[in-house]
Amino acid sequence: MPAESFIKKYLRQRVLPTIWCGGCGLGTVMRVIVKAFDDLKIDQDKLVVVSGIGCSSRMVGYIDANTVHTTHGRALPVATGIKLGRPELEVVVIMGDGDGAAIGGNHLIHASRRNIDLNVFLLNNGNYGMTSGQVSPMTPHAHYASTCPFGNLEHAFHLCDMVKSAGATYVARTTTFHYMQGVRLAREALKHKGFAFLEIYFQCPTYYGRFNKMTDAPTMLRWFKENAVRYNPEKPRELKKGQFYIGKLWEDNTKDEYTDLYCKLCNRAAEMVRVAK
Numbered sequence: 001m002p003a004e005s006f007i008k009k010y011l012r013q014r015v016l017p018t019i020w021c022g023g024c025g026l027g028t029v030m031r032v033i034v035k036a037f038d039d040l041k042i043d044q045d046k047l048v049v050v051s052g053i054g055c056s057s058r059m060v061g062y063i064d065a066n067t068v069h070t071t072h073g074r075a076l077p078v079a080t081g082i083k084l085g086r087p088e089l090e091v092v093v094i095m096g097d098g099d100g101a102a103i104g105g106n107h108l109i110h111a112s113r114r115n116i117d118l119n120v121f122l123l124n125n126g127n128y129g130m131t132s133g134q135v136s137p138m139t140p141h142a143h144y145a146s147t148c149p150f151g152n153l154e155h156a157f158h159l160c161d162m163v164k165s166a167g168a169t170y171v172a173r174t175t176t177f178h179y180m181q182g183v184r185l186a187r188e189a190l191k192h193k194g195f196a197f198l199e200i201y202f203q204c205p206t207y208y209g210r211f212n213k214m215t216d217a218p219t220m221l222r223w224f225k226e227n228a229v230r231y232n233p234e235k236p237r238e239l240k241k242g243q244f245y246i247g248k249l250w251e252d253n254t255k256d257e258y259t260d261l262y263c264k265l266c267n268r269a270a271e272m273v274r275v276a277k
């Protein structure tokens with residue numbers, strides 16, 4: 001299908017253009033996600049996309065599927081309820097780094113632990129873009145934000161390591177510079193049965209970039225290109241300061257998925273009630 005048609009198919013044309021700033025990476029991310037939907041021929045009537053609040057989360061307004069724009073940090077509890085009620089649906093969660101790692105951080109840990117079959121795209125711009133560039137748990141140490149003009153004293157989470165240790169069974173990372181890889185990883189995440197987590201670094205030139213001497217999108221994309229290291233589990237490399245791994249970081253197909261366990265439990269309970277009558 002030519003690019004035009006998959007974009008027309010999966011986006012609500014009537015609400016375009018987006019609210020995003022010129023040079024923002026969210027347009028690229030949205031294209032990655034809908035390209036993966038199209039490659040897998042995902043039926044829009046069986047697709048649910050849930051988000052919290054933020055520039056990233058605004059994406060559910062543009063994707064033409066069953067979409068739920070919840071409150072800040074609460075996409076995962078809503079998505080969990082939808083998946084448990086209608087396990088046959090494809091449930092995708094889009095969240096920002098503030099949404100997923102700060103206010104919604106606890107939900108992220110516990111959804112990972114359950115290994116529920118949700119596909120989480122965590123869009124990481126290293127700050128709170130929507131509310132004008134405050135520090136987030138993903139702002140790197142000593143980098144700048146509107147709320148830390150002297151440099152961030154805290155250290156950022158290693159979010160991929162965190163969800164892996166909490167129990168997620170598919171974990172990957174990419175950036176807006178690595179478009180083709182992003183589509184491949186998004187497809188893998190969507191196909192994975194269990195809690196799939198794809199972190200996508202994207203550029204926010206308006207705030208994070210401006211505070212950190214990278215005022216335009218090409219400079220930020222070059223920064224991703226120069227610091228990304230492709231992960232090869234057979235040859236792990238020592239990372240230098242500022243470098244990060246991209247690619248599939250973890251997959252485990254041996255752990256029971258939560259919705260399956262829940263359905264089996266419901267069937268057992270219904271059978272016990274039937275026998276008791």
Ligand SMILES: Cc1ncc(C[n+]2csc(CCOP(=O)(O)OP(=O)(O)O)c2C)c(N)n1
Binds near residue numbers: 128
């Ligand atoms: C309960 C609650 N607290 C705070 C806010 C204000 N708020 C809206 S978006 C946002 C942060 C968004 O940051 P992030 O999730 O990283 O998304 P981005 O805009 O960077 O894509 C905050 C703090 C809110 N809407 N609701």
Ligand code: SF4
Binds near residue numbers: 021025055129203206
């Ligand atoms: S504030 Fe940043 S994340 Fe939000 S739309 Fe603008 S560039 Fe994108």
Ligand SMILES: [Mg+2]
Binds near residue numbers: 127
């Ligand atoms: Mg953010």
